[in-house]
Amino acid sequence: MAAVTPLLTTTGLKKVFGGLTAVDAVDFAVMPGEIRAVIGPNGAGKTTFVSLICGRLPPSSGEIRFDGRDITGLPAHRRVRLGIAYTFQITSVFANLSVYDNVALAVQRTAADRRWTGSLRDGVMSALSRTGLAGRAQERAGALAYGHQRLLEVAMGLALRPRLLILDEPTQGLSDGEIESFTDLVREIAQDATVLLIEHNMPVVMALAHRITVLDAGKVLAEGSPEEIRANAAVQAAYLGATAA
């Protein structure tokens, strides 16, 4: 076990907004190939935490290392080129562009970084096929049904050929049937990428995650396998509002 170095580590990572400490000295590590879920009650700092990792927000203090390299001061676009992809919690596809062009942007980026050597079209169509959107390539992204827009987000993430894919509440607003195929998709993605999953839907978390990190009020409350987390009294207290005995 000790021989494998983590893909991502954060050390003492902290983000303060005015008087509010949204992320409070978080030490965190994800192993390559892992599916890691980050859960926690609303306002626990989950989205802030992953925003620090992908570079949307600068941390107040602490350090982030990716693949052994200190990326704390690196701008977001440079982190993407290293292989950190982020799919948005609130769907943010380019509504006025075609589905094809949305994904083409991601493919042309990886092609420019020489991480994709095939044709633009092959790269786009492969990401669209994996998410089941191949038949909708010419549609306007904004005209897609909500569930399909979420899939398009994932397709754009996939087309970036990430080593670490951060999915921020990907199943929010999806129907049960859509959630099921989504779960299969994440499993498939995890075969060649590490996945960091923020999720509220507990059945999805339990089905997918190898390990779970629980955040509460910006701090790591617990970390462990799904079984351990299920049995953890402190976690139950944070979620149900009961006082931990």
Added chain:
Amino acid sequence: MKPVNTPARPLILHGAVIAVLFALNFLLPDYHHGVLARVMVLAVFAMGYNLLFGYTGLLSLGHAMFFAAGLYGAALPMVHLEWSALSSFGTGIAAGALLALAVSLLALRTTGVAFMIVTMMFAQVAYLLTLYFGEWTRGDEGLVIPQPQRHIALPGLDLDLTSPTTRYMTALVLFSAVLLATLAIVRSGFGRVLVAIRENEERTRLLGFDVFANKLAAVTLSGAICAAAGATYAILFGYAGATFASIQYSILPLLWVLLGGAATTLGPLIGVLLMYYLVDASGPLLEQYLPGWKLSSLGIVGVSLVLLVLFFPKGILGTVRERWVKWLP
């Protein structure tokens, strides 16, 4: 599977537009022939503006400075150093590109309304400089480029730019080159990134693109194209005056592009053409029917701008694309 790109139709359309403009050289009466030569040069100015405003989504209110940089960048060396037209064309473009790079390094630290104001302030500074250095620029009165200098000497070929046909054809060559370049840019990966920046900057950054660097490239390219129009204007029509650096020439490209259709390759030409004839025709009409009102054609420009924004925000070709011709670039 449907073809993802249909390169043929847009190419045929643009080729046809260029062919029609070529044919008009032989068909138009003198007055309209002269107007169209001028319109084509101003359409290049509008295309440069459109690249930034239409495709990248950056609204500049200071593009007169880039047109003027080309205008004076060409006229000053011609008048004072007796440089040839061709090398002055080069200095004009270089002046515009450098100015655009310098201004955008500062202005791009702002967005939205602040960007509009900052670009406008820089343009005002540029305008005042043309007056301040009146000894060389001759300010409002302007510089007249002597006729003998207005020719292009190529091996075995001497083009007299004061002849209407040569002037028309030179304008057409520049117009066609910039039109096809614009078409190539907007269909390239770079063009796709510019549109992505317009639509959602944050998302573009998180796809791994350096938004600032791409905007910088867009402003510089836009400035260089507008300067090419300015330099050509000075060389073809033999005049460079401070009016071209004034705020009016920052508003006009916005108006032309809005009228023709922002983010359409042919919109700028249509916008300039219609606005030119609208202003041209309205002057005499205003004088005839509202003689005491002393209304200027600038009023027409202002009223058109308000009406366009209120009722016709996508412009002519923007509306055509939305309703009928989806493949229009």
